[in-house]
Amino acid sequence: MKILAIAGSLREKSYNRGLVRAARALAPAGMEIIEADISDIPLYNGDDDGDTQPAPVLALAEKVKEADALLFATPEYNYSIPGVLKNAIDWMSRVPGGIFAGKPAAIMGASMGGMGTSRSQYHLRQVLVFLDVHPLNKPEVFVSAAHEKCDDNGDLQDEKTREMIGKQLEALKVWAERLGE
Ligand SMILES: Cc1cc2nc3c(=O)[nH]c(=O)nc-3n(C[C@H](O)[C@H](O)[C@H](O)COP(=O)(O)O)c2cc1C
Numbered sequence: 001m002k003i004l005a006i007a008g009s010l011r012e013k014s015y016n017r018g019l020v021r022a023a024r025a026l027a028p029a030g031m032e033i034i035e036a037d038i039s040d041i042p043l044y045n046g047d048d049d050g051d052t053q054p055a056p057v058l059a060l061a062e063k064v065k066e067a068d069a070l071l072f073a074t075p076e077y078n079y080s081i082p083g084v085l086k087n088a089i090d091w092m093s094r095v096p097g098g099i100f101a102g103k104p105a106a107i108m109g110a111s112m113g114g115m116g117t118s119r120s121q122y123h124l125r126q127v128l129v130f131l132d133v134h135p136l137n138k139p140e141v142f143v144s145a146a147h148e149k150c151d152d153n154g155d156l157q158d159e160k161t162r163e164m165i166g167k168q169l170e171a172l173k174v175w176a177e178r179l180g181e
Pocket of ligand 1: 008013015077078079111113
């Protein structure tokens with residue numbers, strides 16, 4: 001089972017990219033997690049959106065198409081999802097064929113605040129409704145005070161959080177298998 005992980009941060013030492021690295025290490029047998037690169041996705045401009053979309057958008061869209069499921073790791077910016085993540089999703093939603101429709105997904109997120117991206121995750125869920133993505137409901141992974149749970153490179157050091165991620169990935173596997181039947 002191939003999972004495409006999309007982190008909503010471009011920061012090299014991002015806690016959310018750290019969550020994706022932790023997820024890669026914790027993936028259950030039979031699951032491979034690949035991290036998407038959204039750093040080269042241009043800002044959405046309708047003038048560049050016609051019969052085709054910019055090459056980085058099409059390349060990422062291919063990876064979404066090939067994936068059996070998606071894994072989002074989102075920060076929280078002003079109680080919502082970061083612009084870079086929304087921008088990447090918006091561009092890919094313009095690729096003909098509805099690449100997101102029917103995809104299973106899991107959502108996790110790390111922030112420095114006390115709510116652990118719960119508000120941004122629920123905004124992301126709303127966006128996914130229109131794209132017809134099927135996010136896993138439970139277990140949820142909200143990583144609060146991420147600066148205390150990750151080291152200076154953004155790598156997750158907290159055992160309880162690793163456990164939560166492992167459980168979510170197990171549930172995603174079952175969910176994706178169920179939807180793929
Ligand atoms: C513009 C901006 C808005 C932010 N808003 C929130 C917020 O609403 N809630 C929160 O918990 N943290 C907020 N933060 C702090 C982020 O949690 C923190 O920058 C986090 O490290 C971002 O994730 P990353 O490490 O993956 O880049 C904000 C940071 C920025 C730059």
